[in-house]
Amino acid sequence: LARPLHGPVRRRVPRGGWGLPRSSSALAAAGLLCTALTACICWGQLPPMPWASPAPPRPVGVLLWWEPFRGRGGHPRPPPDCSLRFNISGCRLLTDRAAYGEAQAVLFHHRDLALELRSRPPGQRWVWMNFESPSHSPGLRGLPKNLFNWTLSYRLGSLLARKRDLVAWVVSHWDERQARVRYYHQLSRHVSVDVFGRAGPGQPVPASGLLHTVARYKFYLAFENSQHVDYITEKLWRNAFLAGAVPVVLGPDRANYERFVPRGSFIHVDDFPSAASLAAYLLFLDRNLAVYRRYFHWRRSYAVHITSFWDEPWCRACQAVQTSGDQPKSIHNLAGWFER
Secondary structure (H helix, E strand, O other): OEEEOOOOEEEOOOEOHHHOEOOOOOOOOOOOOOOOOOOEEEOOOOOOOOOOOOOOOOOEEEEEOOOOOEOHHHOEOOOOOHHHHHOOOOEEEEOOHHHHHHOOEEEEEHHHOOOOOOOOOOOOEEEEEEOOOHHHOOOHHHOOOOOOOEEEEOOOOOOOOOOOEEEEEEOOOOOOOOHHHHHHHHHOOOOOEEEEOOOOOOEOOOOOOHHHHHOOEEEEEEEOOOOOOOOOOHHHHHHHHHOOOEEEEEOOOHHHHOOOOOHHHOEEHHHOOOHHHHHHHHHHHHHOHHHHHHHHHHHHOEEEOOOOOOHHHHHHHHHHHHHHOOOOOOOOOHHHHHOO
């Protein structure tokens, strides 16, 4: 059972003309994250009794079993204070492996996996963490069965200012074998696409920055580097939505995207029989502003929520340990589940 940690698209109060709020009260989050990316944690949880008073969260220690991620200057970046950053009290994120015996849970990052197996304290959860797609996660099938209890990953187990340019794409890794590169070649025969980045035919991102650059464009190619269930990254959330461009997506199927974002917020390449017909539709929208604006109607009811990429999932994992109770569950075949 996959439980979302947080929502990338949150429902908000009704707004007046061009997005001005009518009320300061916020409604509950709607939608699920993905990375962004979407992170979710898998576990089973009994619902609380409706008449019960909420108990204070029990103190929990979560050990991060890898070399801390490096910040600027190459120095280890300390884990966040979950209480100050995310209002999650009672959570300690630990980096000293000497605390292994007292930690209620241990987070293992897949790319840095070095288990050094030892006796596991009773009740301790082992959490497998990975925000890459299966195509970029070597060693999955070599993991022992029933080793991890939970997973922490991307899976679910006015912006209408005058835009001078049409289609943009920012790409950091260029591989002619990728579906996104092959589709770009087909699309660019019929409509002009400005490519930015250090790979392929891209020009450098201007000094004004990625979001400021993409904001000049009506459309952004949110093409994933591989296609897997729930693998929807910052190409959609940050590069397109935050910049105010309509995303043209290539990744999982439309139904999968609609689990996370409103139906009318994006254009899917699968909706068209060919790249030529997609290009014709983009040119049609370029000439018909009223139809183009329909792709922004969802913003009257929803807002994009971008997580802190590492810090928030760590703290949400700790919060899950607090509320999960005594549930001796393990994941039998992690690779089989994740590679779908």
